Amino acid sequence: MHFSVSIQLEDFDLSTEIARLRADDSSVGAVCSFVGTVREREAAAGTDQVSISSLELEHYPGMTERSIEQMIQSARERFSINGARVVHRVGLLRPKDQIVLVAVTSAHRGESFKACEYLMDYLKTQAPFWKKEQTDKGTRWVDARVSDEAAMQRWS
Amino acid sequence: MRINILYFASIREGLGIGSEVLETQAHDVQSLRSELIAKGGAYAEVLSHERVLKTALNQQMCSPTTHLVDGCELAFFPPVTGG
Numbered sequence: 001m002h003f004s005v006s007i008q009l010e011d012f013d014l015s016t017e018i019a020r021l022r023a024d025d026s027s028v029g030a031v032c033s034f035v036g037t038v039r040e041r042e043a044a045a046g047t048d049q050v051s052i053s054s055l056e057l058e059h060y061p062g063m064t065e066r067s068i069e070q071m072i073q074s075a076r077e078r079f080s081i082n083g084a085r086v087v088h089r090v091g092l093l094r095p096k097d098q099i100v101l102v103a104v105t106s107a108h109r110g111e112s113f114k115a116c117e118y119l120m121d122y123l124k125t126q127a128p129f130w131k132k133e134q135t136d137k138g139t140r141w142v143d144a145r146v147s148d149e150a151a152m153q154r155w156s
Numbered sequence: 157m158r159i160n161i162l163y164f165a166s167i168r169e170g171l172g173i174g175s176e177v178l179e180t181q182a183h184d185v186q187s188l189r190s191e192l193i194a195k196g197g198a199y200a201e202v203l204s205h206e207r208v209l210k211t212a213l214n215q216q217m218c219s220p221t222t223h224l225v226d227g228c229e230l231a232f233f234p235p236v237t238g239g
Binding site for chain 2: 036057058059060062063066067088099100120123124125126127128129130131132141142143144
């Protein structure tokens with residue numbers, strides 16, 4: 001399937017996902033991918049740096065898949081792409097773990113570069129996930145970033 | 157009408173519940189929010205109009221003026237932090 005979303009606990013393998021995404025499509029000349037990972041060190045505004053021991057990802061089952069499918073549909077309307085694959089993990093993750101994959105295929109590189117960034121910007125502002133950090137200074141919910149909203153505004 | 161309400165993340169933690177069913181006369185999202193705030197206690201603090209909250213009606217992002225429908229699912233949650 002050339003357009004799909006998975007929300008899952010398990011880790012993903014980039015090579016496998018890309019191979020599946022571009023299988024049976026010889027008109028594809030470009031594959032662009034992004035992987036988001038868990039950082040160990042985080043500096044919250046106005047406080048000292050904290051060390052993250054784990055990250056818990058909560059989501060809204062049903063709405064998560066649906067909203068990302070809608071984002072992919074939006075990307076198809078804006079860009080000339082052959083396929084898109086989004087994998088987002090949920091549950092308990094550790095530093096350096098993979099969190100999210102966005103991969104896009106197209107005939108030429110311009111469209112998949114743009115669509116990949118578009119999907120990540122959109123996902124950061126609209127997909128119903130929430131991160132909770134377990135740190136050496138206690139547990140806290142991550143705050144949404146103003147810069148993410150600004151990034152999405154660029155596409156308007 | 158009957159509304160199935162869901163709470164996520166820090167809102168769920170603050171209220172101590174993940175969902176509830178409410179019978180209401182409220183016609184839109186913001187008046188339902190006001191009705192919940194009027195319950196006082198944790199509701200007043202967690203759902204306060206001073207807090208930035210997002211809502212989704214039947215799993216679609218919606219606004220404070222979105223009209224409610226009988227039997228709908230309405231979710232309250234903080235700004236999202238996925239990706």
